[in-house]
Amino acid sequence: RGETTEFLGMQVSFLTWNGLSHLILPAINLALFKMSLIIRLARANTREVCLQDYVKFARAKGLSGRRVVLVHVLKNIMIPVVTIIGLELGSMVAFAIVTETVFAWPGMGKLLIDSINLLDRPVIVAYLMLTVLIIVGINLAVDVIYSLLDPRIRLSEMKG
Template sequence: MTVFLIRRLMQAVVVLFVMSLIVFIGVYAIGNPIDILISPEADQIERERAIEALGLHLPMWEQYLVFLQRAVTGDLGRSFAFSTPALELIVERMPATLELAIAAMGISILVGIPLGMWAGFRPESLAGRAIMAGSILGFSLPTFWVGLMLIMVFAVHLGWLPSTGRGETVEFLGLQVSIFTLDGWSHLLLPAFNLALFKMALVIRLTRAGMRENLLMDYVKFARAKGLSTGRVIFVHVMKNIMIPVVTILGLELGSVIAFAVVTETIFAWPGMGKLIIDSINQLDRPVIVAYLLITVSMFIIINLVVDILYSVLDPRVRLKEMKS
């Protein structure tokens, strides 16, 4: 286990290094932030001073080295637009996004797995067919459209739920969270459902496929031949086997939910990281973009690690020390 973790850690460092290099070159290619940051009326001297202050006068490779030097001490640079450390800016916004992502994941698991299991258990039934048709909608309707419809129906017409913002937050472990207030929940529900819809469809399909595949296995027939009740066969024997692929995919998807909550955050004016990155790209705020991407990559690495560990818990045939990577 320790060897496994150390090896993973070393790989993570390499991935982060390569990633930072690619991002740096990419951001460099997008355009020159000076053109956006400094007003056109500024004179030459002012302009040069600003360029020097931001460190943009150095050649690219030198800028990268300066960045690396600072990065190893934990400093990912200052935002051009806000003049605050980029990392601080992102971490400040992170609880909102995490909250949204976790709520969305929770909804897709709590709704998706039971529906998928039923659809796999009774594929010919009316409910089974309806669930599958619904999952196709969940896959194919664009997130932004569903978001707008949700606002139309629940916020505008029915007036049940608020359409924007985060609502009342309370401090929990030094973070601002909204899940402990009723007002926070009412704000969270719509965006979380919007973000969950696609994942829910994915979970339904994965669970259904696993269910149908596993029900045909000999171990199910053997379990039934032992005289076990249908409930025990499904919820103990089959479910544990289904969970293996579901956990793998959900783990990977959790990363993407966090990283790409952008659309939902924009529509519901949710003050999270996704909105920050969009603003930063518009302003060519290089340090924030780079810091955001590095944090996202770190998140993916951590999630993958957790998934591998969970995997070994679920499937006794997988042991961490035997894992090659």
């Protein structure tokens, strides 16, 4: 875990250079698989959107390539990308236990594994409830981002 320093009464290692160097491999482990999925999805959607008539029309109108990509292409590929990011972030939070165990990081995952070994049911239930709360919060954030990305999706129009 590297050197630690005290922050708000706790010993943390991510505030030192040595601690940050020990954080690189776990971060790569958690991000690499998820990042490849998101890159593939974004690439496939970009290829599909670039063939649409409104993108061709924007180019024919003389808009700069940057404006075409940022306004017409990126705005239309973000809905599925945001969906996958939200789902994968939730699964990454839930399954970071394996990474914490492999890299011997003391965290919620180690607490859960120790609680399972000791049959400490209240800690297990509290961990599961916290994980569910985090996933629900991520899904709420994804829904709010939807309404920002797509003007057709507005919360005020969804009255029964």
